[in-house]
Amino acid sequence: MTNKMIFAGFGGQGVLLMGFLTALTAMRQGKNVTYLPAYGAEVRGGTANCTVVISDEEIASPVASNPDFVVVMNNPSLVRFANMIAPGGTLLINSSLVHGEIKRDDVTVVPVPLNELAHELGEDRSANVIMVGALAQATGVLTIEALKEALAETGLGKKPKVLELNRRALEVGAKSARQALAKEKSA
Amino acid sequence: MTNKMIFAGFGGQGVLLMGFLTALTAMRQGKNVTYLPAYGAEVRGGTANCTVVISDEEIASPVASNPDFVVVMNNPSLVRFANMIAPGGTLLINSSLVHGEIKRDDVTVVPVPLNELAHELGEDRSANVIMVGALAQATGVLTIEALKEALAETGLGKKPKVLELNRRALEVGAKSARQALAKEKSA
């Protein structure tokens, strides 16, 4: 089984960290993983994105031209990446910010109102972690428990208070995705 | 017909100029010529030398491992170059300075007492030009007339007085060589 995912948004939204956390967790779960951030001069003022591939076998290419999962944190990213998703794939969007129309009916769309959820949690900057929780739910590859453990290895869990907060954020995200998926199915 | 010659001596003896004058004259006489000075870091304090090849055909290599003519202006050069002369070749030596034994009987030796001759001429520095005159005589390839004309193109004939002096130096050299060769033959 190979899962390819792209995370995309503005530079400031913690997009690379999302991918890093995801990759790290998968690695700790014993998977083959590649994590590929796109960066460079073009980033200034543009969008940031990264690609994570998780597989049980050796990974041929860390690039995903047809990702199975796409996480979209802002409008420009929707335009750029929505069409690349593999048929049957899943699109997770930050529904607080992203309002564009999604013209594909062969993908599952999981809207997560990140900004609202983060605000409720009491920390606006936890939006990206919430989204990772949602992604874990949607993919089924990562367990929330493993994610929680991996948090400590990133900047997201150095201090106990922050760690606790982000653990909750993961759960909030997972729950939100569960609800959205249930809705999608019933629709 | 191809004539290969090496000129060797101390840095300050005008060795390169001798070769240059010879090459230039041959060129003006319509010959194929190569002129190859040896220089570089090693020159500081060592000996200076240059190689001239004069030919009616295209010249394969400007290097002379077995020169037909060797002009030796000091003792170290005698040691270094005397053995390289092709059998039947000619060795011209500045007999004012060079006193080493010449152990070969298959070459013609032409001693020219340069320092004395130059002194007689009234200009110590004309020793090298005298030697070129001697060489012209020995080779038979260059005419003294052509040499005289070429003088003006080098630093040796810019001023009329110097030019005149060097013209005489050429003749002095030619004469000296003529005498030496006559002696050698009769010996």
Add this chain to the structure above:
Amino acid sequence: MAKGKITIDREKCKGCELCVSVCPKQCIAISSGLNDKGYYPAEFSQGEEGDCCTACTLCALTCPDIAIEVYRG
């Protein structure tokens, strides 16, 4: 009447708040909505009296993104 006014190009603005910080009359504030590039752009208002701006051009001089044009008259 107002001595001056400025326009802020919403899409050029990157929300750096420098204009806000230099405006001596506090006529500029950051808006609460994002622009297309994902920034919260600055907004101009003439204030309660309607004549906040003196056309001092300090904001425009400072704006790195040339998002501000200033009018006087």
Add this chain to the structure above:
Amino acid sequence: MAKGKITIDREKCKGCELCVSVCPKQCIAISSGLNDKGYYPAEFSQGEEGDCCTACTLCALTCPDIAIEVYRG
């Protein structure tokens, strides 16, 4: 008796004449014969009185080729 004396290594000397130029007592001169390297080396002489050299070491200090050794006593 002479206060000092120098020796000049004929084969090390390159005949630059610097020692000649700095010797305050003019005890050094260039010789008329070439050495093996083709230079006219400097030569030391104690002069007519036989006590020219004061062992001031100026010549040795100056000699680029360390051809000069100085003795005192």
Add this chain to the structure above:
Amino acid sequence: MGEAAVRAGCRYYFGYPITPQNEVPEYMSGRLLQVGGTFVQAESELASINMVIGAAMAGARVMTSSSSPGVSLMQEGISYLAGLELPAVIANVVRGGPGLGNIAPAQSDYFQATRGGGHGDYRTIVLAPASCQELCDLTVKAFDLADKYRNPVMIMGDGMMGQMMEPVEFPEAIDLADLPAKDWTLTGAKGRPSRVILSLLLNPKVLEDHNFKLVRKYDAVTREETDWEEYMLEDARQVVVAYGTAARIAKGAIKRVREMGLKVGLLRPKTLWPFPDKPLKDLTRVVRQLLVFEMSAGQMVEDVRLAVEGQAQVHLYGRPGGVIPTPDEVAHQISHYYYQAGLMDKDQQSGRLGGAA
């Protein structure tokens, strides 16, 4: 790579920032501090490589890293390292060129690395890892080879590898005291005559002898150290030759075409110099078609042609400029040439392949 270097006993890093390899100096600046080593951010790549020369003269395990334009600036220094016979490790995280180009992964510095972009007759040993684990292993090996042969060793990667995160098992850190002593370093002439390390050999004959000595050394390296991976070669009718990132992509492509029944394998050079000529030549006894896939306009393809000496068709799929083709694109090329040459006719159950073109 940084961590692997430290475990291999590297305590000195000299470098200058350039994308896409800034992670290396950034990591080393902190890590070397911890292990009592030295990190110097030089004023340029020129300075870096010359600091490397100095540290290598002093006997240290030392490295630098850069990317294409920066490595071009090091060419004089690399020629000196080779001429002076100094061990050092240089990592080139290749980006798109020529000129400023871009920062995308590329393989277009192959000639520079394998032919010597500097002046004179010399060779650098060039290692080409294809995964993070291998990057780590080959980094350790690079230091060993450098010391063993007193020669610069280059690690050729690309931005992809630099940016990738894969699970890696680090080797045990070596004890510096266990390394064989070097008897040629400059450490002060205490109790021995003074030494000199130089490449200035004014006498052509002496320099020629030095060059021939180097040639003998390079011959030994070629004999002993040539390294490559074989993948699905047993029954292959077509063999893809690719290294580094391109080889990974090629593997993915081969998996795909194998599913379609095409008998295709991969030969992946792990040392670009010395190049695995012999295994390639041997292959041509049974394989008549080679497809060279490289992320450049075609450089390694020359080595493949040199290896096979006309005994097999050599096709090139070259993608320069930092473009990373997908496994599907490569699979398309594979099958294109496969069918073109009628190789599937030779396959027994050609029926299975119907319509797959």
Add this chain to the structure above:
Amino acid sequence: MGEAAVRAGCRYYFGYPITPQNEVPEYMSGRLLQVGGTFVQAESELASINMVIGAAMAGARVMTSSSSPGVSLMQEGISYLAGLELPAVIANVVRGGPGLGNIAPAQSDYFQATRGGGHGDYRTIVLAPASCQELCDLTVKAFDLADKYRNPVMIMGDGMMGQMMEPVEFPEAIDLADLPAKDWTLTGAKGRPSRVILSLLLNPKVLEDHNFKLVRKYDAVTREETDWEEYMLEDARQVVVAYGTAARIAKGAIKRVREMGLKVGLLRPKTLWPFPDKPLKDLTRVVRQLLVFEMSAGQMVEDVRLAVEGQAQVHLYGRPGGVIPTPDEVAHQISHYYYQAGLMDKDQQSGRLGGAA
């Protein structure tokens, strides 16, 4: 070379001293003054090549010259010249390497010149004169080719050629006004949109297109400009391949062995890149033995092997380090391989050759 450059319309020279090519900057410093040109002694070769970039952008005919280590320092700049598609002439008077080496004539920068010692996929046109006259003619041609293809052109000589004095006929000085106008130069955006000359192409696809455009250009150069000399090839059973100074020596050697009745000829590449593959390959229809003679440890020999694709034996006589073999030494190598392969048996009057081995 200096005079030829001036006659070819070169008015700008930027360089840094290095033996054995100091005659060029020294000549240019005076000569350019006379013709109203500009000579700048730069602070380094790095600065020189970048000044060349600037002058080329401005549309001038411009050159620099150096020798091996200095040319290594120019590799980044040359890669930029190629990437920016700027015309410029670079003369490399090759000396013995690697490292500081020596100042004797050598041919060991062949790889650097023909494969591109800089980063990225690019080619420089490389001309290899073998006499002073040809040096002069090819210098003029270098400027024309550079302009025609908007590409750097390298003239590869060696100290021998630099130091030699042979009779030369200079070409007519061209009138700068007669040169075709350049429509891409930076001369101020007067009456036209502003222009930019760049090699930064962040989008890999765009950079790839640029690279493919360059490849097409290089293909055109290969088709149009490949140049070589044939010498005594008609009946040759063995062909020596050599360029520059080595070719002269080889000619002398061939004359000698011809006197002994050996049927040997010479193929002398005048362009090292593009390399005369095709004539070599064509030769292999009748000639089975090639002897590559170069003053290096063996670099051009790769191009010869690539050209003949296994269709002929390729032997190498390589003399690195600045050693200049005599025609006799080369003749010895020629006859060695000639007899070894039993070629003289195939000669009709083998009797004539008795005892010549």
Add this chain to the structure above:
Amino acid sequence: MKKIFEAPKSLKDNLFHYCPGCGHSIIHRLVAEVIDELGIQERTIGVPPAGCAVLAYNYFDVDTGEAPHGRALAVATGLKRVLKDHVVFTYQGDGDIAAIGTAESIHAANRGEKVTAIFVNNGTYGMTGGQMAPTTLPGMGSTTTPGGRDVVRDGAPLDLTQMLATAKGSVFLERVSVATPKDIRKAKKAIKKAFQVQLDGLGFALVEVLSPCPTNWKMDPVAAYEWTDKEMTKIFPVGVIKDITGYDKD
């Protein structure tokens, strides 16, 4: 109402790719305004560096030619020697002009090349992600100086402009800042003078501009501008560093 402030003509109408609050774009504008005011757009050639300003040709509406990292002043020398009547300027970061390009900068100044250099000192390697620059302040953070720049370990900041003052061919050298509107006005004056020096053929002119890089300083823009004003000027005091133009003081 009359428009009294708008974008200069010599800038193209492209959005800057710089980060929010980056000083580069202010400096771009100032240079463009000066080009407009001097009426030299049609004969000006710009040489952008490798650095955050590598895309400067997207903004300046004049002919531009790319230089390898650090070599802008050598490229400019080549351009100006051919185009004697044109105006050539370089636009370079601190890493570009004062680290890898040290030799080219110093020798261009020493030869008295008649070009204008705009030296953007933001104390960091912006483009490559915040490594130590020659001008990074003591104690200031960077990705290659764990714990901040340690003068003993990493060396002290280099004052290139001061060094250039000892070069005989430099005619006008001034350090300015864009930290406050007042500074920005002064910066423009200095830049204008540096172009005037070239127009008058006097020799080498350079303006060093202290410029905030909020991203790599990890500050919000307003704080970065304040820090520029308060802290950077302690080590790099603004003011004329050399002026032998003989122009009237203004």
Add this chain to the structure above:
Amino acid sequence: MKKIFEAPKSLKDNLFHYCPGCGHSIIHRLVAEVIDELGIQERTIGVPPAGCAVLAYNYFDVDTGEAPHGRALAVATGLKRVLKDHVVFTYQGDGDIAAIGTAESIHAANRGEKVTAIFVNNGTYGMTGGQMAPTTLPGMGSTTTPGGRDVVRDGAPLDLTQMLATAKGSVFLERVSVATPKDIRKAKKAIKKAFQVQLDGLGFALVEVLSPCPTNWKMDPVAAYEWTDKEMTKIFPVGVIKDITGYDKD
């Protein structure tokens, strides 16, 4: 009689390859004498340049490692960083240290590398045959400046040592000469101090030595020494240029 002057131990007994009257060999002797006096022969490593002194390893009886032209101070940095308790010195000509090596020199000084640089200023490129050096005096002849160095055309002499004074890591910089016996004595003192600075770990130290090159100046040696004393010192005045060692004045 007692021998009161002989060759230092740290010199090998080889004849110098330098031209008659060349200043290089005097400076070699002084450096060797200092090494002897400090007793550091066994832990000193020298870095000779490309230049007339390229063969310096034939003379200095200490470990030596060759540097590419201009890069001696980068090579020395690498050596010294590894061999912290050793003494590392470079020996460089003006072309080496002040032209092609400008950046390496300035940044080594700025980092405060604990090495000693001997900078031989002979106003010419000796080894390559007398081309203009960065330090060639105005009007002085060279093979690349027809009619002599023209300050407007060729730029003015560069005073590297003065520039280095602005670098924070330089601790001791002095310019001396070998034109007269008195100068030679002073030169030795300065060189000794520059080594002492390294032994005390204070930072970067450099001694610039004005040194005659009779060959390329086309003067006889005696005239060349006089010219050094009279003319060179006008542009390059001898004396301490920077001294923050805190040593007692002596």
